[in-house]
Amino acid sequence: MAAPAHGEDSDDGMDEFMETFKTRKYKNAFNESNWEEEFDKVPMFMKTAPEEINPEKHPDLACIQSIIHDDERTPEEQARSLKDEGNEYFKEKNYKKAVVSYTAGLKKNCVDLELNAVLYTNRAAAHFYLGNMRSSLNDATAAKKLKPDHIKAILRGAQCCMELRNHTEALEWCDEGLRLLPTDKKLLELRAKADKHKREAERDARKAQIKAKKEKNEREALLAAIKERGIKLLKPTPSQHRASDGEEDDGGSSRALADLELDGIGSQEATGARVYMDEQGLLHWPVLFLYPEHSQTDFISAFCENSSFIDHLAVMFGEELPPWDTERKYRPPNLQLFFEDHKKGNLYQVDLEKSLLNVLQNQRFTVKAGTPSFIVLVSGSPFCKQYLSGKKVQRLK
Numbered sequence: 001m002a003a004p005a006h007g008e009d010s011d012d013g014m015d016e017f018m019e020t021f022k023t024r025k026y027k028n029a030f031n032e033s034n035w036e037e038e039f040d041k042v043p044m045f046m047k048t049a050p051e052e053i054n055p056e057k058h059p060d061l062a063c064i065q066s067i068i069h070d071d072e073r074t075p076e077e078q079a080r081s082l083k084d085e086g087n088e089y090f091k092e093k094n095y096k097k098a099v100v101s102y103t104a105g106l107k108k109n110c111v112d113l114e115l116n117a118v119l120y121t122n123r124a125a126a127h128f129y130l131g132n133m134r135s136s137l138n139d140a141t142a143a144k145k146l147k148p149d150h151i152k153a154i155l156r157g158a159q160c161c162m163e164l165r166n167h168t169e170a171l172e173w174c175d176e177g178l179r180l181l182p183t184d185k186k187l188l189e190l191r192a193k194a195d196k197h198k199r200e201a202e203r204d205a206r207k208a209q210i211k212a213k214k215e216k217n218e219r220e221a222l223l224a225a226i227k228e229r230g231i232k233l234l235k236p237t238p239s240q241h242r243a244s245d246g247e248e249d250d251g252g253s254s255r256a257l258a259d260l261e262l263d264g265i266g267s268q269e270a271t272g273a274r275v276y277m278d279e280q281g282l283l284h285w286p287v288l289f290l291y292p293e294h295s296q297t298d299f300i301s302a303f304c305e306n307s308s309f310i311d312h313l314a315v316m317f318g319e320e321l322p323p324w325d326t327e328r329k330y331r332p333p334n335l336q337l338f339f340e341d342h343k344k345g346n347l348y349q350v351d352l353e354k355s356l357l358n359v360l361q362n363q364r365f366t367v368k369a370g371t372p373s374f375i376v377l378v379s380g381s382p383f384c385k386q387y388l389s390g391k392k393v394q395r396l397k
Helices: 014-023 035-039 059-068 075-091 095-106 113-130 133-146 151-163 167-180 185-229 254-260 309-316 356-360 382-388
Strands: 283-291 296-304 335-340 347-350 373-378 393-395
Touching: 075 095, 075 113, 095 113, 113 133, 113 151, 133 151, 151 167, 151 185, 167 185, 185 283, 283 356, 296 309, 309 335, 373 382
Parallel strands: 283 373, 347 393
Antiparallel strands: 283 296, 335 347, 335 373
């Protein structure tokens, strides 16, 4: 048989390829060890899209993407392709990329209102799973505006309001959806949940209001009692009440007392205690005793204003003395009590038989940070003499 003429050869070289294929193994064929890996490179069978599409590594994908983003197609076609792209990302739970795709689709400004409504609704879903509830609600609102009967958008809006704890608005979304689909199970369940949470929130608000009113009345009664006793209070820091350092209430300024609102007479944050008035109308103060010789302190959380200092000191320094008193000299008969005039720095010695109220009412005494404080020294001790030297000391009458 004569050899074929040159013009009769295959134009695409398929005959030559087939002859070569019989004797030479195909290098790019799948095998048992890598077929799954190679299969995953084929766009149709990919489980997940690569983070970045490199035309050299992923030529098929690059080609498909160029088709998707082909500007020669109509805005509707491009937006629909971007919607599908976003849906694929959404299925892969790559919500950030889904948002990007849906946003790109919306930017095409196509005239298909229903398509735009779907893009908004889908982007609302992606935002929802990213935790961007406010953005999700905005998209659901935009979708409903374009398509008022879009149940998915209405349901998403209701869910966002629930997450934002806006139960009243959630009920409005649910009611709007139930007017369209009165038997929708999801909307009915969501409405029942929103109504329950709304009732609970209203109940809690009422309780909080009653509690706040009670606390306000107690606070006003307490401040009035302090004012009646003529007790001076050192105001909190300027940042708290815009008062200058050392500004105090002399018992005659109702505005100053109102401004304090217990911040200036309560040490609850620091010590867990605060001045209070009992059922008999007696004040109980948190009181601090300072022992500068040993850098120690004692704290009495509720010192009744009618109690004397010796009553408490006899308990604190009774049979069992504190471990830091190694010389066993802190006995009640040996103790002297002082308070400091915060303005002049003078010390005033307190009669241990006096009541707390008697001392608090002294014109030289000022309650600082809601906690009256006193210095305790051992009479005649070397430390006492050294501590008092150079200081002006006066004994209260």
